[in-house]
Amino acid sequence: MINQTFDENEIWVVAVQVATVWTSKESTRRIDEPGLLNPTDMDHWVTKLTTEQKTALCDENRVQSQLLYGETVEVTLIDGDWAQVVIPTQPSNKDNRGYPGWVPLIQLEKVEKEYWDQSKSAAVISKKAWLEGDNGEKVMKLSYMTCLPVLGEHPRKIEVATPNGTRILPNEVVHIYETKAGLEKKNGTAIVEAGEQFMDLAYFWGGMSSFGYDCSGFSYATHKACGYQIPRDATEQAEAGEHVAYGDLLPGDLLFFAYEEGKGDLHHVGIYYGNGQMIHSRTNGKAVEITNIADTVYEKELCEMRRYWHE
The missing domain is CATH 2.30.30.40 (SH3 Domains)
Known part of the structure; x- marks a missing residue:
């Protein structure tokens, strides 16, 4: 194991189209190989996995998140062929520096900071x-x-x-x-429009890319496109932003759902679409869709509503 010393003149960046962030070095399976190499083949990986194999990424606590090409990370430890990282662009209570996890070292590259800035x-x-x-x-x-x-x-x-x-x-x-200003801030309607282009995109646990989003990855990406950095996970997304009453909901607001008719653990997030509907990346075996809230399990499980955008 090598604890990292930091050279202020160099930074680590992702060198593949999508780097999956694993819970541990032992989390991967042989069937995950297309997502572990450099180059990756995300199209092949996400389409060849069965629903059961995709579900295991969650149920067996294998995957934490994903990174996009060129995204910067802080490498805290190198252990053989693996790098332990934190992701500054994905806020998380798991580590105040950013979302933590493990990435194959072959999927990262050091670049000169002057070149990148x-x-x-x-x-x-x-x-x-x-x-x-x-x-x-x-x-x-x-x-x-x-x-x-x-x-x-x-x-x-x-x-x-x-x-x-x-x-x-x-x-x-x-x-x-x-770069310093970031993407222009847009309103809630723009957040919805950012999500509409992914109708029918299959759900992917831990997904943070247009090869497949999970529910909170979908809300994260649509907000990012409109100039807002929000927490990575749904539980933390439900704790930040501005609380909104149900009667004051506007397109682009986030809706959160919990087991036990809203009193248990939070398990899902969607984006309010307007007219009593939401757009969301639903669950394994399903896809991004627009769903009515009234007279469904979502109406019973709705537990919080948050707004991150402004006019």
């Missing part, structure tokens, strides 16, 4: 986008809300910094923003 960043705004090489060859399929430093802007392409050197993103698939 650019004044502008490019956020992928399409569901998925191909990162390209200099000659236009497709290098990697990126998830929605992958954010990379901008090195140059051209009429049809954006040069971005990556863990693998300078690459290209087509202009039409990204939104450029000032």
Whole structure:
């Protein structure tokens, strides 16, 4: 084991399209190999797993979260082929530095901080986008809300910094923003619209990408797209933000549900859609959908309502 010493001139970033954050080094299975390599093959992994195998990621406490290409982490320990990390961009009560877990070391890369700290960043705004090489060859399929430093802007392409050197993103698939300011803050309707494009996307436990979201990953990503950083997990999402009474709900507000008709453990979060409906990434074996609340189990289990957005 190697305890990390920190070089202020270097940072660790994710070097694959999506890096899954595991509970421990022993959490992976042979069937998870497409999500453990570099490069990863998320399309193959998420579609080939059976519903039972996906459910085991949760029930057997195997997966904690996920990271997107270029996302920065703090590496606290290296143990063989694995890195123990915390994720500053995913707030969590589990560690005040960020969400904790384990990532295959091969999926991380050190980069020079000066290279990475650019004044502008490019956020992928399409569901998925191909990162390209200099000659236009497709290098990697990126998830929605992958954010990379901008090195140059051209009429049809954006040069971005990556863990693998300078690459290209087509202009039409990204939104450029000032890095220090972050993505522009939008209203609740925009949060709903961010979620609508993922209708029928299959649920994936721990999912934080457009290859598959879990319920809180879905609310996290839609808020991120609209300029708001919220906690990673539903339990903590229900404790922050602003409380909203049921009669004052507006599209974009978060709805939380607990067992025992709202009195037990919190287990789900959805986004209020308007007209007594919510949009949510439902559960294993299901997908992102719009659901009526009245006369359903959700009406009985509704326990909290929170708002993070503002006009």
